[in-house]
Amino acid sequence: MISLNSYGIPFTKSIKRLAISDLRVHLPPYQHSVDFILPIGTDILSAFDGVVIEKQMTSKVGGVDKKLKEIKYVNYMVIKHVNEEYSLYGHLQYRSSSLSIGDNVSKGLKIAKSGLSGLMNVPHVHFHVYKIDNQGEDYSIPIRFDSRVQIYYPNRESNSLYKLLKSYNM
Numbered sequence: 121m122i123s124l125n126s127y128g129i130p131f132t133k134s135i136k137r138l139a140i141s142d143l144r145v146h147l148p149p150y151q152h153s154v155d156f157i158l159p160i161g162t163d164i165l166s167a168f169d170g171v172v173i174e175k176q177m178t179s180k181v182g183g184v185d186k187k188l189k190e191i192k193y194v195n196y197m198v199i200k201h202v203n204e205e206y207s208l209y210g211h212l213q214y215r216s217s218s219l220s221i222g223d224n225v226s227k228g229l230k231i232a233k234s235g236l237s238g239l240m241n242v243p244h245v246h247f248h249v250y251k252i253d254n255q256g257e258d259y260s261i262p263i264r265f266d267s268r269v270q271i272y273y274p275n276r277e278s279n280s281l282y283k284l285l286k287s288y289n290m
């Protein structure tokens with residue numbers, strides 16, 4: 121069940137798109153998450169029209185220390201859209217958004233900057249679209265994008281991801 125809404129890429133088109141969906145990192149129910157490799161400080165855009173319903177921008181720490189897996193270390197925002205779909209943007213920069221809960225946003229509006237917050241090794245923005253089940257639990261769904269995005273699925277045996285990242289000077 122791919123998303124009904126057609127989402128934009130959450131950053132400007134002039135940036136090279138490297139989208140990775142690593143199932144070892146994104147465990148169910150977040151297996152449909154996509155990490156876009158981006159320089160730190162890139163403007164992050166709302167992927168669709170909606171309303172800001174969650175915002176956490178207080179973390180100044182990020183890196184590979186396992187304790188950073190806790191949600192309190194990740195700066196993120198959630199935007200609610202029509203069709204009961206929600207988009208989440210993670211690893212944002214400390215206090216990089218002037219938006220408030222309840223603000224309306226349109227597709228393409230700048231909402232924050234990418235950063236290094238929470239558990240991460242390579243600068244990227246985490247993006248997923250989710251719905252909420254009858255028990256109130258959220259679960260990710262495959263994302264329909266409004267333009268072509270090639271998503272790379274690394275696997276344990278391959279070091280091609282590493283090579284790919286090197287080609288991006290990261």
Ligand SMILES: [Zn+2]
Nearest residue numbers: 153154155246
């Ligand atoms: Zn991610």
